[in-house]
Amino acid sequence: MTKKAVVVGANGIIGGNLISHLVELGDWEIIGLSRRGGVPTGKVSHIAVDLLDTAEAKEQLAHLTDVTHIFYAAYQDRTGWAELVPPNLAMLMNAVNAIEPIAPDLEHISLMQGYKVYGAHLGPFKTPARETDANHMPPEFNIDQQDFLEALQKGKSWTWSALRPSVVVGFALGNPMNLASVIAVYASMSKELGLPLRFPGKPGAYDSLLEMTDAGLLARATVFIATNPQCGNQAFNINNGDLFRWSEMWPKIARFFDLEVAPPLPMSLNVVMADKEDLWNGMIEKHGLARTPYKDVLSWGFGDAVFGWDYDFFADGSRLRRAGFHEIVDTEEMFMRVFRDLRERRIIP
DSSP states (O other), rough: OOOEEEEEEEHHHHHHHHHHHHHHHHEEEEEEEEEEEEOOOOOOOOOOTTTTTTTHHHHTTTTTOOOEEEEEEOOOOOOHHHHHHHHHHHOOOOOOHHHHGGTTTTTEEEEEGGGGGTTTTTTTSSBBBTSOOOOSOOOHHHHHHHHHHHHHHTTTTEEEEEEESSEEOOOOOOOOOOOHHHHHHHHHHHHTTTEEEEEEEEEGGTTBBBBBEHHHHHHHHHHHHOGGGGGGGEEEEEESSSBBBBHHHHHHHHHHHOEEEEOOOOEEEEEEETTTTHHHHHHHHTTTOOOOHHHHOHHHHHHHHHHHSSBBBBBBBBBHHHHHOOOOOOOHHHHHHHHHHHHHTTOOO
């Protein structure tokens, strides 16, 4: 039987790569939900919907009676931790409450989370983080979202999962959490200006131990968890399976871009890159790049956050492997693959 997936947050790194994987599998019908919508292709259709509007969500999704899987990967940013809770909880509730009551064949709801569940964004946290670790003091929308799903599932035949990747690395323009683009554009501009590549984060961050999650690996793990009953009603850390330090990775990134490495220098990318739109536009003309607006390639605030982790940042991924998913990804090769992809797409020179 063909499975029917609703991917909420279809235009992001996570949602976009998940849709691509479902298409490759061949036995899925896919509907992408987002505010902007999208162009239908093959077995993929799109619905433009404002999930903050309860009535609109119910009306726009009223025909999705044959959905078997909901993959939730949407996110809206706000300025403070408490302000993040209402919109992000509302979007999940409106999507699920519109579909779950009218879809009798619903099998699984996947909720995308992250290490914020462990307080990783707040400061040094227990590592390796494990799915059994206690929650931290609220506010935390990820925990509220999971509480909502757990309560709704009681007595139902469908199951849920909470997926917890590290920083997700892959291709997606216009996404506010795109570390690969941050590094690639920063390195390309350094080269254009004749500068060496300096690590811009906090001094301690250069030597802290961390991990990443490849977007393709995350997509494959997400589908594995959603289609294997033994994984139901659980949380799973999802990571590449290796650890690294920027002090080791940074020179390798510099070599890819044919750059020298200079000593780290703490600086806010959000500040020093704010005036670089003219430089970017000049690079587009000089190197024949795709005409990508500067605002669609930059994620400087996210880069500042990641490069500011002057503490270890990793979690135990063994629960997923014990469940039967054994894929690993070499993080160095992941970065180089994404950089090559950005070049092939003419995003960077």
